[in-house]
Structures are given as C-alpha cells and as structure tokens.
Amino acid sequence: MPELPEVETTRRGIAPRLTGQQVCTITVREPRLRWPVPESVSRQLPGQPILAVERRGKYLLARTPGGTLLLHLGMSGSLRFTHPDDPWRTHDHVELRLEDGGALRFNDPRRFGALLWTTDDPACHPLLAGLGPEPLSEAFSADYLQQRARGRRMAIKPLLMDGRIVVGVGNIYASEALFRAGIRPTRAAGRIAAARFPLLVEAIRDVLEAAIEAGGTTLRDFHNGEGKPGYFGRQIQVYGRAGQPCLSCGGPVKSARLGQRSTFWCPGCQR
DNA sequence: ACTGGCTCCTGAGGGC
C-alpha cells in the first residue's frame, strides 16, 4: 500500500494527537509481523510520553525519552485511532492505549509490516543505517543520482525503487515520475544522458509533493489516521492504465513486469 | 560490487 506520500500522510494524521501524549499500555494480539514484535516494546513503551512522530523513508519513528518505536506499514498496513471499546477488526494486530482515553491500532492483513523498538539513535539501526537520501531533501540532487547511476546496467525504475539509492519511491510513483520525465522505465540507469537527470529528479520531487498534497493514493484501501482516502489517484497518468490512451499523446499505455513488479509507460512519450 | 530471483502473508478479482 504505502509509499512515501502515504506514510507521510499517515504521519501527519497521527502526529498531532500522539505528540505530547503518554502511551498507557500496549497490546500485541499478533506478534508475527515481518519480524516478531519484540518483548522490549511491551516492557519499555508503556509510561513513555511520545515526544515526536517522524518519518525516515517509509519508516515511522515515534520518539520517547526511553527509546524509539519503529513502524513500517509494509504493503497493507495502516494505523487508525479508535476507542478502546470498539471491537477488534480482522488483522488488528497491535493497540496502543493513550492517555486521552483513545487508542491507536495497527492493522495489517499481509503482515509485511514491522513494529520494532530501539534505545539507540534510530539512524544507526540496521534497517535505517544504509538508507539513501530523502527525495525531498537537497541531498537528492541531479548530480547525486547521476553519480549513483553511473555504470549501472540495471533498469532505471528498479534503481529508483532501491532504498539505498533514494528512499520512499515505490512502484506507483516510480512509474509516474518516469512518465513525467519522459524516460523509459527499462532504460539502463547508466545509459541516461547527463542532461536528463535534473528533469528526473524534479519529476520525482513533483510527483511525491503532489501526492502528499492530495493525501496519498488510494488504489484499494489506503486511508489516513481518520479513515479518509487519498486523492492522488486522479492525477495518475500511467500506473494501472495498460492499453488505455496516453493522456499526453493518445497512444496506448504499455505494461510489463520489470524486476517482479508491474510497470507502466507510454512508448510514444518515453525514450 | 551488481544483478536478478525468492520470500514472507492474506485477500481480491477474473476465468471457467
């Protein structure tokens, strides 16, 4: 489900209510997520006030004085505020009871998500330490991307989806950004002309910013902390549109599998 | 160092 815009939308949805509030109890109904939910979360999180809710790539970080809760939504995870008395839904795996009497529940049908705890600097956590720059930061520049693409024979699309190169760009937004930049997803990363990198970096930024602005993309069931969908789907130009006319040139949108992921592009507009 | 392929899991949707 969630790429950077959806995770950021989730963060913005939950941060105002969580920040400054204490976590009273945590209930782990189903610890079998991507990795087992560690005992340390249940031991150390209760009683801690949440100082801030941050995001690094697609990870959410809830900081407390005693440690940081690391949360990844995987493909199908979501967070939702509820009342503690509300019946548990299928795939509600974890609940945080809050000082204000409410609760935050983590729901994840596919259980590719993760909930971890670290008492160290989260930036040094094994899952975060090797991550590339944030795409909306200055560190993600045309020069940087060109340098990382140099000599690589891998297609540009899977390269953009590699978190060690740049974080947060998933399957939808990689296709959309490449369409906007006029670059074929199958083009070898190392064979992209230098002059095209500024365009590509700008396209990635633009598409992510527009998606955050719209509250994310709801293809199936994404919703923010209040249960509302995202509206970026209306601005999608190629993703999921195989065989339909390109919104720019009218030719048919093509699709193929690239690195085990479905990929969409317009052969007329993208070279 | 790169590359491509496999894997975890449940659910939805299409074809028959």
Place this chain on the structure above:
DNA sequence: TGCCCTCAGGAGCCAG
C-alpha cells in the same frame, strides 16, 4: 457457487 490462478502499493536476503 466454488475452485484455481494471478496479482497486489515492500524490501530483506540469497546465490551466482
């Protein structure tokens, strides 16, 4: 209605 197949927005891990 039911069965079987394919696919799904992530990403760590492995062999070659």
